[in-house]
Amino acid sequence: MSQTSYTKSDQTKSVANLTLPPSLWAATATPAPETPMLAGEGRADVAIIGGGFTGLSAALHLATANEGGTDVAVLEAAEPGWGASGRNGGQVIPGLKEDPRQILSRFGEKDGEAMVRASGAAADLVFDLIKRFEIDCDGQQTGWIQAAHMPHMLGDLQKRHGDWAARDANVAWLEADELSRRMGDDRYHGGWIDKRGGGLQPLSYARGLARAAIENGARIYGASPVTDLSRDGQNWRVTTAHGALRADKVIIATNGYTDGLWPGLAQTVVPVFSVQVATAPLGENMRGRILGGGEVLSDTHRVLWYFRQDAHGRLIMGGGGSAYESGAVNIYDGLRQRIHNLLPDAGEIDFEFAWNGKVALTTDHYPHLHELAPGLWAGLGFNGRGVAMATMMGKILADKALGTSQPEFDFPNMKPRPLPLHFLRGLAVTATRTYYNFRDALDDK
Ligand SMILES: Cc1cc2nc3c(=O)[nH]c(=O)nc-3n(C[C@H](O)[C@H](O)[C@H](O)COP(=O)(O)OP(=O)(O)OC[C@H]3O[C@@H](n4cnc5c(N)ncnc54)[C@H](O)[C@@H]3O)c2cc1C
Structure with missing residues (x-):
């Protein structure tokens, strides 16, 4: 059988450390489901590369589609939720960065309307999945x-x-x-x-999606970075260090951790390390005071500022990002200072956790769905707002792989556009952040 190898991934570079890094979520999550490493040769109707919200939602929707479901296998470099999905702020936010009327004017009636419908329903989808599959993740649709x-x-x-x-x-x-x-x-x-929005424990949510997918017949392989994706006659061949799968269809769901598996895909997004800090549980008087109704909040600073409490009354805050992990670490102190500013009369506050993970930014601020080749799709570029939208993207990608003629939700297929001078992204991110910080500082004065 003819086999055309499109590329070799330099996967080891982007997911070199496969241990789940310490974070509030890693310390408090429900246990991880068993996800053995792929060993030997096998096949699947659909192979999914990446086990975050996008890949896991796609797997769950495929496994539960139709009578008997679809034979689906997820290949995850580390473990479900290891990427941004297990490290984010847990804010479930409907919609996209632009407003419905801006989306319609930019994308036209048909595509724009599909995007508004899908993004508007994305948070409801998250809370429906939590309810339907009884996912234990402190999910609260509190706004x-x-x-x-x-x-x-x-x-x-x-x-x-x-x-x-x-x-x-x-x-x-x-x-x-x-x-x-x-x-x-x-x-x-x-x-x-x-x-429609709210909050959740993101790693528990990712693990819950994984568990539900497995219970419905999906296979999830952990510690199985895909190193090569190639056409093999009528099929795709997805290769890892210790095995390979032949699949009719493939979904790439690697977002900020995308690298060289498919030529040019990594260059369509700008990966940025985004940052979170969490306090120790606040005293009872403080808990009731700031967002005590369980709401999650973002504000309008150019360098986004967002915070919420977790189920135990810890204040969790995110904001800012860096092209480099070393730069992300420098942002922790600024966030801690912001928490002190929020709680000026709280005295010394203990901080328990600070962590980061990679988001994928796009220059138009929209997530992108690509049909890269017949039977091969990618959904990425959630711009730091993927808890709801990546879950929705997974459902939409599942429908693409199933060939559903009238899917409940849809998203336009976009031509992949690798960014010129992508290698200068670090400089661009640093320059933009410095400028935005300066403008925000002027505002705050
Ligand atoms: C610190 C932080 C805070 C955030 N806060 C929020 C928030 O409050 N609200 C919100 O809506 N969004 C937030 N986000 C964004 C949100 O987490 C992401 O948009 C979302 O998780 C993307 O999901 P995903 O499945 O597409 O990607 P990811 O969860 O990043 O998953 C990609 C997976 O692909 C795997 N992978 C990569 N390459 C390969 C390969 N070759 N083979 C196999 N596996 C591979 C990786 O190991 C990874 O697990 C935040 C992100 C971060 C980092």
Whole structure:
């Protein structure tokens, strides 16, 4: 049988350390399901590369599709949730960065409407999966707040709120005094709450998706980095160090950890190390004060600022990123200082965890779905907002692999566009962050 090898992956570079790094989520997650290493030759109808929310949601939707499901195998370099999916802020945020009306004007009626529908329903999908498969992950659909840090940001937020309200989404405008009541101070000028959103323990959610997929017949192989993806006659051949799978269809779900497996794919996104810190559980009086209703919040700083409490009253904060892991480590102190600013009367606060992981940014700020070749798809570029959208992308990719003629949700197929001068991305990220930090500092004065 003819076999054309498209490329060799330099996988070892991007996922060199396969141990789950220490984080709040790693310390408090439900146990990981058994995911043996792929050994020997095998086959699957659909092979999925990457075991984060995108790959696991695709696997679960494939395994539960139709009578008897589809024969699906996930190949994960480390373990389910090892990437950004097990390390994020756990904020479940519906929608995309731009508003419905901007999406429609940019992508047109048909594609734009599909994107608005899919992204608007993405958070509901997460909470439905949690309920349907009884995933133990502290999931709470208690709302996502977007708050204006400057009065001039209110107009944009009002438009966003209005756009979603016009679509009957479960949203509400929050005047400054209502926001102060939820925040315990008056730092914000107003905002809106999208009640479709909420919070969860992301590693437990990833492991829950994996467990549900396995219980429904999917195979998940851990410690199985794919080193080569090639065409093998009518099939695809997906090779790891100790085995290989022949598959009719393949989904690449590697987001910020994408590298050379498919030519040019890694160059369509800019990987950035994003950062989180978590305090020790706050005292009872503090817990009730800041987002005590379980809401999660992001504000309008250019270098995004977002925080929430976990199920044990720890304050978790994220914001900022770096092209280099060493740079991410430098951001921890700034975030700790921000928590002190949020809780000025809390005295000495103990910090228990600081960690980071890679997100994938796109220059248009949209996630991208690509049909790279017949029977080969990729979904990536969630721009740091993939808890809901990567889960939805997995469902959409599952429908692509199934050839569903009228899928419940859809997303346009986009031509992969490798970024020119991609090798200069580190400089670009650093320059942009420095500029945004400067503008934010001027605002905060
Ligand atoms: C610190 C941080 C905070 C964040 N906060 C939020 C938040 O609060 N809300 C939100 O919506 N989003 C947030 N995000 C973004 C969100 O986590 C991601 O968008 C989402 O998890 C992407 O999921 P994924 O499955 O596409 O990718 P990932 O979860 O990154 O999974 C990719 C997987 O592919 C595997 N892989 C890579 N190459 C190979 C290979 N060759 N063979 C086999 N496996 C391979 C990797 O091991 C990895 O497990 C945050 C991200 C970070 C890092």
